[in-house]
Amino acid sequence: MTVLRKIARLAALAAVAALAGCGNETDQGLVYKSVLQGLSQNSGQTMSAMAPEQTAAAVQASLAQTDLPLALAVVEKRQATAILANIETNGAYRTWGTSDRRTVTTAQGLVTATRGLGNDIMSSSVSQVAALVTGRKAGTGRRVMRYLDGENHTVEIASDCRIARGGQKRVSSGTIQNVLVTEMSEICSMSGGKSFSNSYLVDGRGRVLASRQWLGEANGYIALQLLR
Amino acid sequence: MRVRYSAAMIGTLALVPVTATPESLVTSSKNMYGTPGGLIDMPTAEMAPDGELATTVSHSGNTTKTTLTFQVMPRLTGSFRYSALSDYRPDRGLPTAYPNATYYDRSFDLRYQLIEEGQYRPGVAVGLRDLIGTGLYSGEYVVATKTIGSRLRVTGGVGWGRLGSYNSFTTMGTRPSDTIGSGGIPTYDRWFRGPVAAFGGVSFQANDRLSFKAEYSSDAYVEETGGGQDPGANLLTRKSPWNFGFDYQVNRAVSVGAYYMHGSTFGVKVSLATDLKGAPVPGGQETAPLPVAVRPKFSARDLGWTVEPGKTDAVQKDVAGAMAKEGMVLEGMKLEGNRVRVVLRNPRYDIEAQGFGRAARVLTRNLPDSVEEFTIVQTYKGMPTGAVTMTRSDVEALENAPAGNMLSRVAFSGGAGAWDGINPVPGTYPRLSWSLGPFAKLSVFDPDNPVKADAGLMLKGDYHIAPGWVASGAVSVKLVGNLDAAPSGRTGAGPGTLPPVRSDSRLYAMGNDPKIEYLTLAHYGRLGEDWYSRVTAGYLEPMYGGVSGEVLWKPTSSRLAIGAEVNVVRPRDYDMLFGLRSPVTPMGRIPEVNGHVSAYYDFGNGFHGQLDMGRYLAGDWGATVALDREFGNGWRVGAYVTKTNVSSAAFGEGSFDKGIRITLPLSWSIGTPSKKKNDVVIQSLTRNGGARVSVNGRLYEAVRSTHQTDVAKTWGRFWR
Numbered sequence: 001m002t003v004l005r006k007i008a009r010l011a012a013l014a015a016v017a018a019l020a021g022c023g024n025e026t027d028q029g030l031v032y033k034s035v036l037q038g039l040s041q042n043s044g045q046t047m048s049a050m051a052p053e054q055t056a057a058a059v060q061a062s063l064a065q066t067d068l069p070l071a072l073a074v075v076e077k078r079q080a081t082a083i084l085a086n087i088e089t090n091g092a093y094r095t096w097g098t099s100d101r102r103t104v105t106t107a108q109g110l111v112t113a114t115r116g117l118g119n120d121i122m123s124s125s126v127s128q129v130a131a132l133v134t135g136r137k138a139g140t141g142r143r144v145m146r147y148l149d150g151e152n153h154t155v156e157i158a159s160d161c162r163i164a165r166g167g168q169k170r171v172s173s174g175t176i177q178n179v180l181v182t183e184m185s186e187i188c189s190m191s192g193g194k195s196f197s198n199s200y201l202v203d204g205r206g207r208v209l210a211s212r213q214w215l216g217e218a219n220g221y222i223a224l225q226l227l228r
Numbered sequence: 229m230r231v232r233y234s235a236a237m238i239g240t241l242a243l244v245p246v247t248a249t250p251e252s253l254v255t256s257s258k259n260m261y262g263t264p265g266g267l268i269d270m271p272t273a274e275m276a277p278d279g280e281l282a283t284t285v286s287h288s289g290n291t292t293k294t295t296l297t298f299q300v301m302p303r304l305t306g307s308f309r310y311s312a313l314s315d316y317r318p319d320r321g322l323p324t325a326y327p328n329a330t331y332y333d334r335s336f337d338l339r340y341q342l343i344e345e346g347q348y349r350p351g352v353a354v355g356l357r358d359l360i361g362t363g364l365y366s367g368e369y370v371v372a373t374k375t376i377g378s379r380l381r382v383t384g385g386v387g388w389g390r391l392g393s394y395n396s397f398t399t400m401g402t403r404p405s406d407t408i409g410s411g412g413i414p415t416y417d418r419w420f421r422g423p424v425a426a427f428g429g430v431s432f433q434a435n436d437r438l439s440f441k442a443e444y445s446s447d448a449y450v451e452e453t454g455g456g457q458d459p460g461a462n463l464l465t466r467k468s469p470w471n472f473g474f475d476y477q478v479n480r481a482v483s484v485g486a487y488y489m490h491g492s493t494f495g496v497k498v499s500l501a502t503d504l505k506g507a508p509v510p511g512g513q514e515t516a517p518l519p520v521a522v523r524p525k526f527s528a529r530d531l532g533w534t535v536e537p538g539k540t541d542a543v544q545k546d547v548a549g550a551m552a553k554e555g556m557v558l559e560g561m562k563l564e565g566n567r568v569r570v571v572l573r574n575p576r577y578d579i580e581a582q583g584f585g586r587a588a589r590v591l592t593r594n595l596p597d598s599v600e601e602f603t604i605v606q607t608y609k610g611m612p613t614g615a616v617t618m619t620r621s622d623v624e625a626l627e628n629a630p631a632g633n634m635l636s637r638v639a640f641s642g643g644a645g646a647w648d649g650i651n652p653v654p655g656t657y658p659r660l661s662w663s664l665g666p667f668a669k670l671s672v673f674d675p676d677n678p679v680k681a682d683a684g685l686m687l688k689g690d691y692h693i694a695p696g697w698v699a700s701g702a703v704s705v706k707l708v709g710n711l712d713a714a715p716s717g718r719t720g721a722g723p724g725t726l727p728p729v730r731s732d733s734r735l736y737a738m739g740n741d742p743k744i745e746y747l748t749l750a751h752y753g754r755l756g757e758d759w760y761s762r763v764t765a766g767y768l769e770p771m772y773g774g775v776s777g778e779v780l781w782k783p784t785s786s787r788l789a790i791g792a793e794v795n796v797v798r799p800r801d802y803d804m805l806f807g808l809r810s811p812v813t814p815m816g817r818i819p820e821v822n823g824h825v826s827a828y829y830d831f832g833n834g835f836h837g838q839l840d841m842g843r844y845l846a847g848d849w850g851a852t853v854a855l856d857r858e859f860g861n862g863w864r865v866g867a868y869v870t871k872t873n874v875s876s877a878a879f880g881e882g883s884f885d886k887g888i889r890i891t892l893p894l895s896w897s898i899g900t901p902s903k904k905k906n907d908v909v910i911q912s913l914t915r916n917g918g919a920r921v922s923v924n925g926r927l928y929e930a931v932r933s934t935h936q937t938d939v940a941k942t943w944g945r946f947w948r
């Protein structure tokens with residue numbers, strides 16, 4: 001084989017690799033797409049960073065678009081902002097979704113599950129602490145948050161939490177105007193000595209209007225603010 | 229060895245950080261031999277974290293060693309090493325002299341930590357280096373390591389073989405130097421025999437990243453300095469038994485090391501470690517599932533829809549559409565007043581529990597309220613493989629509960645009657661699927677050549693005629709490659725005396741004309757609730773055509789499965805077109821009939837075993853034993869051996885077939901579900917004994933992933 005022919009073959013091969021396969025099988029292109037995206041993106045980064053004025057505009061647009069309850073979410077570690085709509089309710093649990101199919105589930109305003117963020121909370125048992133927070137009472141309670149590990153086995157993080165009552169103030173957010181809220185804090189210590197602290201603004205009817213809650217080691221804190 | 233990669237996969241190994249676990253004498257360091265240990269050429273009693281797979285490349289004294297090490301269990305390490313020695317020529321000056329500039333050697337090590345480290349007691353390990361075959365690096369040791377404070381580890385031990393070759397203090401019997409059989413057999417006659425010498429060293433962890441080490445080596449490096457098989461060898465000058473150096477942990481995966489060795493030369497090393505128990509994104513980063521839609525109270529009594537004309541068809545259309553959005557295909561549906569049976573194809577979710585869970589949620593959103601019982605059946609080529617039955621009320625009630633609650637409420641079954649009373653959903657059968665893409669066939673770590681490969685273009689198609697019936701074909705065109713290269717002229721024990729059923733594989737790799745990789749008609753079916761069958765006819769694989777039949781018994785909850793396969797084959801023409809060639813060869817006739825009885829067993833602790841007994845391609849009778857460690861994320865690392873009733877001489881170089889195999893799941897690398905995976909096999913030389921026909925779609929792997937035994941392991945994904 002001459003050198004030229006060899007080069008031509010290599011070029012053909014490169015062209016084939018660039019085509020990266022085609023066909024009609026489901027998920028055919030997924031592999032190549034995912035790998036290419038993986039090169040250019042951070043894992044799990046789907047919500048986007050927004051400037052305050054962009055956020056305000058997006059909130060107004062969303063309020064106009066739908067009648068569903070809405071919330072604003074910021075995943076602090078990723079500087080990611082998203083508007084969530086309450087897309088489904090199952091008993092005490094409300095599932096909030098973004099337009100790109102990431103969801104957060106809350107019970108009485110406390111985050112119990114996430115989906116699509118990576119390192120998701122699969123489920124939580126928070127009834128003890130939720131009763132104290134929404135009742136605006138100080139006290140102690142236990143919470144359990146469940147995750148999947150690298151082998152898809154369920155792992156639990158159990159923590160003992162101290163709920164304390166702070167001051168009161170008036171807040172406005174979206175269509176919620178000038179509501180008197182109580183500041184509640186929840187300080188949780190996990191086995192192994194690590195801890196996290198959540199905070200909530202709770203109105204007179206026990207609704208959590210805004211909060212900052214810990215999602216886990218990997219995702220850090222999420223700030224949630226009810227808009228409607 | 230043979231490797232099949234999708235081109236995009238290369239280079240995704242070792243992306244994940246390694247997490248330390250509190251086990252006895254754990255280290256992230258690898259030595260020059262690529263095995264876990266804090267010293268340089270000498271072993272220690274340290275172990276890597278359980279489940280770690282590491283690749284180490286080291287260079288010193290004109291020798292490059294590439295080592296793949298797996299921490300099989302917390303106290304057991306297995307290592308495969310491929311060494312390249314420049315200008316090392318056994319029998320130099322004789323007519324039998326090694327002909328090539330670089331000598332390639334393959335070696336295999338095992339280490340076991342006999343005694344865990346205590347507060348005052350050191351940890352003790354026993355190890356065998358290069359325990360199979362020619363034994364260039366053969367040496368055994370018993371070694372103790374003790375941690376003093378939090379930074380210092382002190383090691384002392386005694387060695388035999390290479391590790392007893394310098395300054396020995398006693399001799400235990402005589403150590404033979406002949407290779408057993410035709411190589412490739414454990415050199416048990418040498419172990420712990422011959423001169424015994426002491427070695428030792430210290431490692432000091434200066435900070436999280438940097439560690440220093442010093443050792444006293446009991447290796448005289450006889451082979452490298454002209455005292456061994458190559459009288460002219462001059463790979464290094466040994467002036468001192470003392471070696472010094474440091475390791476630097478660049479990040480959790482990568483570490484590098486540099487050493488001053490033998491009082492005369494430098495050594496360097498780089499190591500890449502992957503924690504197979506971890507994942508880059510635990511739980512995956514794919515989009516959220518649809519939430520469960522809860523029915524209003526008392527609505528379940530309304531059966532009015534059952535008399536609505538066209539309602540069932542409309543529901544089926546909705547379900548099919550919603551399943552498609554989740555990446556699954558509705559192939560069949562039987563909707564009755566209070567229950568539904570859906571037959572699904574799941575091309576996306578490698579963790580089947582997730583497929584079942586997403587399907588269940590789709591059903592809550594699309595079925596009339598009166599439908600209370602869901603049976604979800606998964607299929608392979610239209611053959612039902614396994615089913616899960618649950619109540620809709622449980623799906624509604626347990627969406628936010630721990631996943632184990634749901635697992636205790638569902639019923640698994642084989643789903644044999646899945647197609648009873650239903651027709652395939654329009655568009656699913658008949659159906660053509662096809663793909664065109666690059667392919668690469670690799671052959672690595674051969675004694676002749678570290679890497680051989682062919683790359684080109686492959687067109688594949690499957691025509692699904694009806695559930696269970698599929699016609700498949702693939703045509704490849706090689707663009708570049710050297711798999712057809714002639715052997716290097718190295719004198720080994722040769723290909724043996726069996727009919728050439730595999731050793732002539734390079735003749736099939738010649739030329740750049742289109743080749744038919746396979747062209748078959750297959751039928752997959754069920755012979756009962758626990759029984760599966762397959763018949764495949766046509767050009768089964770590149771080298772053989774014929775008929776292959778298989779039955780499998782595998783109850784959904786059984787850890788044990790039993791299978792049987794019979795093949796009637798003829799060798800194909802070397803051009804890989806439609807012709808068959810004569811089975812008569814100068815070495816005898818290639819028999820037409822071969823087959824096996826197989827037992828598969830899931831030990832339940834992450835280990836999986838397989839035993840195949842029967843007649844192999846060349847007509848030899850024997851058995852294959854395989855043991856794999858399987859991780860919940862799809863990674864598998866295992867080894868197998870095949871011994872048949874042929875002598876070492878008849879088998880040829882390697883004496884019998886054996887290998888290491890690794891499965892890398894694509895979903896693990898990309899963090900989103902995918903059924904694509906890469907199987908890598910590092911095999912002893914391709915010889916003719918213990919060879920089997922390579923048929924697509926063998927039943928056990930097609931079936932097991934949807935069975936209770938497998939699904940329950942990763943059930944947490946049901947709600948993901």
